[in-house]
Amino acid sequence: MTPHQKLTALRTIVTKEILRFARIWIQTVLPPMITTALYFIIFGNLIGSQIGDMDGFRYMEFIIPGLIMMSVITNSYANVVSSFYGSKFQRHIEEMLISPVPNYIILIGFVAGGVTRGLIVGIAVTLVSLIFSPLSIFNLWVMLSMIVLTAILFALAGFINGAYARNFDDISIIPTFVLTPLTYLGGIFYSISMLPEFWQKASLANPILYMINAFRYGFLGITDISLLASYSISIGFILILYTFSIHLLRKGQGIKT
Amino acid sequence: MTAALAIRDLKKTYRNGHVALKGITLEVVEGDFFALLGPNGAGKSTTIGIVASLVNKSAGEVTIFGHDIETDLAAAKSCLGLVPQEFNFNQFEPVGEIVANQAGYYGIERREAFARAENYLRRLGLWEKRRGMARELSGGMKRRLMIARALVHEPRLLILDEPTAGVDIEIRRSMWDFLREINASGTTIILTTHYLEEAESLCRNIAIIDEGELIENTSTRRLLNTLHMETFILDIADPLEKLPELPGHSVRLVDECTIEADICRGEVVNDLFSQLSAQGIHIVSMRNKTNRLEQLFVRLLEGNGIEAC
Ligand SMILES: Nc1ncnc2c1ncn2[C@@H]1O[C@H](COP(=O)(O)OP(=O)(O)OP(=O)(O)O)[C@@H](O)[C@H]1O
Numbered sequence: 022m023t024p025h026q027k028l029t030a031l032r033t034i035v036t037k038e039i040l041r042f043a044r045i046w047i048q049t050v051l052p053p054m055i056t057t058a059l060y061f062i063i064f065g066n067l068i069g070s071q072i073g074d075m076d077g078f079r080y081m082e083f084i085i086p087g088l089i090m091m092s093v094i095t096n097s098y099a100n101v102v103s104s105f106y107g108s109k110f111q112r113h114i115e116e117m118l119i120s121p122v123p124n125y126i127i128l129i130g131f132v133a134g135g136v137t138r139g140l141i142v143g144i145a146v147t148l149v150s151l152i153f154s155p156l157s158i159f160n161l162w163v164m165l166s167m168i169v170l171t172a173i174l175f176a177l178a179g180f181i182n183g184a185y186a187r188n189f190d191d192i193s194i195i196p197t198f199v200l201t202p203l204t205y206l207g208g209i210f211y212s213i214s215m216l217p218e219f220w221q222k223a224s225l226a227n228p229i230l231y232m233i234n235a236f237r238y239g240f241l242g243i244t245d246i247s248l249l250a251s252y253s254i255s256i257g258f259i260l261i262l263y264t265f266s267i268h269l270l271r272k273g274q275g276i277k278t
Numbered sequence: 279m280t281a282a283l284a285i286r287d288l289k290k291t292y293r294n295g296h297v298a299l300k301g302i303t304l305e306v307v308e309g310d311f312f313a314l315l316g317p318n319g320a321g322k323s324t325t326i327g328i329v330a331s332l333v334n335k336s337a338g339e340v341t342i343f344g345h346d347i348e349t350d351l352a353a354a355k356s357c358l359g360l361v362p363q364e365f366n367f368n369q370f371e372p373v374g375e376i377v378a379n380q381a382g383y384y385g386i387e388r389r390e391a392f393a394r395a396e397n398y399l400r401r402l403g404l405w406e407k408r409r410g411m412a413r414e415l416s417g418g419m420k421r422r423l424m425i426a427r428a429l430v431h432e433p434r435l436l437i438l439d440e441p442t443a444g445v446d447i448e449i450r451r452s453m454w455d456f457l458r459e460i461n462a463s464g465t466t467i468i469l470t471t472h473y474l475e476e477a478e479s480l481c482r483n484i485a486i487i488d489e490g491e492l493i494e495n496t497s498t499r500r501l502l503n504t505l506h507m508e509t510f511i512l513d514i515a516d517p518l519e520k521l522p523e524l525p526g527h528s529v530r531l532v533d534e535c536t537i538e539a540d541i542c543r544g545e546v547v548n549d550l551f552s553q554l555s556a557q558g559i560h561i562v563s564m565r566n567k568t569n570r571l572e573q574l575f576v577r578l579l580e581g582n583g584i585e586a587c
């Protein structure tokens with residue numbers, strides 16, 4: 022295939038992926054908006070008003086970046102895991118496998134679909150947050166780059182989950198038992214400086230903590246972690262997961278007999 | 279001339295230890311209309327899966343128009359269009375998009391992709407359905423959707439794995455015409471089917487596999503020529519109690535209105551009819567008992583070889 026043909030193939034896959042979740046937006050885009058609105062009302066408004074300041078900011082302002090990031094993580098991941106698993110289950114992944122499109126284009130196509138859904142939901146949730154609190158932006162570039170890196174990372178993770186999944190239970194196990202706990206413990210609702218020494222240390226093993234903190238820095242200019250560590254960790258994870266995904270595609274994990 | 283498809287000593291053992299192919303060697307020349315026959319579980323779909331790189335082979339070599347699927351996979355894939363045995367499209371995707379997207383995976387620009395999708399959907403009678411979801415199609419329409427999808431990048435080799443399973447007679451005939459047209463315009467076609475009349479009427483060459491082994495590979499005509507005897511069914515006008523002696527003929531009374539006669543190739547049948555007339559038996563109609571290829575097929579699989587007359 023010529024580079025131009027590869028680009029056409031990529032565009033085809035991305036368009037197809039976007040149309041897939043757009044067609045079912047009531048299941049894909051609307052629920053995270055409602056859930057986060059509830060978080061804003063309950064934690065931000067009702068409870069938050071009793072909590073007082075967190076690192077010098079109103080509690081509502083403090084949790085907004087984390088909640089946006091949580092919805093981006095969940096949706097990038099969910100989009101790729103269900104789309105890729107679905108394409109195995111209904112076997113239409115074979116449409117791509119019999120064509121000359123290279124594996125990396127297939128992977129980038131699925132990931133781009135997940136990133137798009139993550140970002141669309143992220144924007145939607147940000148708009149909902151405007152109802153409760155004005156948006157302050159400290160460093161736009163840190164904010165944008167960190168959310169895009171996070172979306173890519175979790176879209177890749179969703180792809181790997183989809184490759185290994187053998188049934189519909191397998192696509193909800195990781196989100197339920199790994200992703201959600203790590204996100205909640207990743208400092209959405211608190212600064213780790215509030216934790217006892219041991220738990221501060223333990224929290225540092227959670228990659229999501231690094232992303233949420235850097236993202237919050239983009240909004241508020243505060244972080245528990247150095248930006249360098251945040252970028253290294255997210256880029257490092259992306260490279261590892263990308264390489265591993267390509268390896269899975271090449272050996273046909275879950276798709277070839 | 280390079281073969282459209284060359285398979286050499288192809289073997290496949292599935293992960294569960296099942297040996298599906300025991301070493302198949304086969305060549306299909308460019309422009310051919312080729313039938314791959316065999317009973318359920320013979321290994322037809324496994325062979326096709328390997329050719330389409332959906333199944334990993336255990337040993338052997340496959341080349342498509344000279345492109346080895348191991349060393350030159352992208353080029354090999356570009357030459358191939360596949361209509362699989364099982365439905366494998368997204369049931370929740372609109373029909374038109376399924377076909378156009380397939381073109382996109384081959385690097386065909388969106389506008390051109392939709393133009394081609396329109397052409398094939400129209401020719402296969404699915405244009406009216408293009409906006410509906412694939413799951414809203416009937417079984418026969420789904421098969422035709424997969425044919426349109428397989429052709430949209432204009433492959434030089436088209437492989438169809440039981441394309442007419444569950445398709446009604448009228449549509450089947452029109453699919454045959456369509457496939458003949460595609461073949462006449464230069465596309466090599468390989469097809470599997472359990473309807474042997476289909477293979478007989480469409481295909482110039484036939485290979486039969488059984489239990490992962492090639493047991494026959496020849497031209498349809500030559501294969502049919504090896505059939506020395508055919509059985510005909512004669513319906514008679516007036517009921518008979520018992521069949522009279524008919525010297526020199528192998529005939530049986532099936533029921534009081536039906537006679538079965540074995541007739542050798544090259545045998546003049548006039549004598550049989552005159553003997554029957556002389557006995558006052560009048561034939562009102564006559565037909566072949568089974569499809570000729572079907573008789574052959576059954577015998578080959580039973581391992582009896584071809585019966586002498
Ligand atoms: N994924 C698999 N794992 C294990 N065994 C398999 C697998 N797929 C097929 N087989 C076995 O391999 C053999 C050949 O199957 P194949 O699908 O190639 O047959 P076929 O000739 O296409 O039959 P049919 O006419 O029924 O479609 C069968 O015994 C089948 O059970």
Ligand SMILES: [Mg+2]
Pocket residue numbers: 322323324363439
């Ligand atoms: Mg089969």
